[in-house]
Amino acid sequence: MASPNALVLWEAQFGDFHNTAQCIIDQFISSGQAKWVRQNGIVLLLPHGMEGMGPEHSSARPERFLQMCNDDPDVFPKLSGDFAVHQLYDCNWIVANCSTPANYFHVLRRQILLPFRKPLIVFTPKSLLRHPEAKSSFDDMLPGTHFQQLIPDDGPAAVSPQKVKRVIFCTGKIYYELIRERKSRGMDDAVAVVRIEQLSPFPFDLVKAETDRYQNADLVWCQEEHKNQGYYDYVKPRLHTTISPTRPIWYAGREPAAAPATGNKHAHLMELQRLLDAAFNLETFPGKL
Structure with missing residues (x-):
C-alpha cells in the first residue's frame, strides 16, 4: 500500500501454509478497499495441485478465496468494449490459475500496468515447473500480446466445432x-478442452462464446480437487447464469472429502483415473452440476 508502483509477491512454501496468514488475508487483503478505501496490489503465490504429496502439501484452499470474491454469480453482466477492465475495477481481488508461462508472465505484468491496484491470488502447481508441455514461445510475450482470461481449445476439435461431442x-x-x-483415447476430434485461467472476475463473455461455439456438445466442469473443495461451488452458479438452463453441465472430479488429498500414492492415482474416466465417458456421469 505504501509503494503502489512496486510489484510485491508473497509466496507460501506450500499453498496449505497460507492459513497462518488467514487473519491478514481476511482483514486487510480481501476487504481493505471496501473498509478503508485503500487499494493494494500484493500478489499471493500459493503452490496448489493434487500431486500425490498428501493432505498438507496439496491444497491452497481456492474455495476460500473464491468464496470471498464480491462478484454476483446470478447476474449476467452488461457487456461493453472495456468490460474486462470494468470487471477488474469492481472486484475486490483477482484469482487466477495460469497453465502457461506466458500467461503467468502477463498476469504479473498486468498488476503494474493497471491504472489501479487489486490483490492477485495465483495458484501455482509445482509440477508445471518441470512439465515438458508447460512451455510458451517468446512470441506469446512480445508487444501486442496480453493475459488470456480463457484459453480456448486450438486443436482438431476447434477446426470442426459442430462435430465436437463434449466440451x-x-x-x-x-x-x-x-x-x-484425450490423446491416448484418440478423442482429439470429439472433445474440446477449455481453460479458464482467471476465475475471478469470472469471464462470463468468453465462456458464453465457447458454449455458443460448440452447440451440439455436452458441457463438463472438470477439477482434480474434491467436490466440496476447489472451484466447483464458485463456477457452478456462474456457468448456469451464462448458459441456457435447458443445457445441462456435468461434474467430473473427486468425490467430497474432509481432507484436501489422500496421503497414499496408489489411492491418488486411482482417484485421478476415476475422474478422467468420468470426464471422457460419453455415456453417463456420476453427478450433475
Missing part, C-alpha cells in the same frame, strides 16, 4: 492430464 472446462494443471488422456 470440458477446467483450470490449472489438470488441463495437461486431460489432454494426455
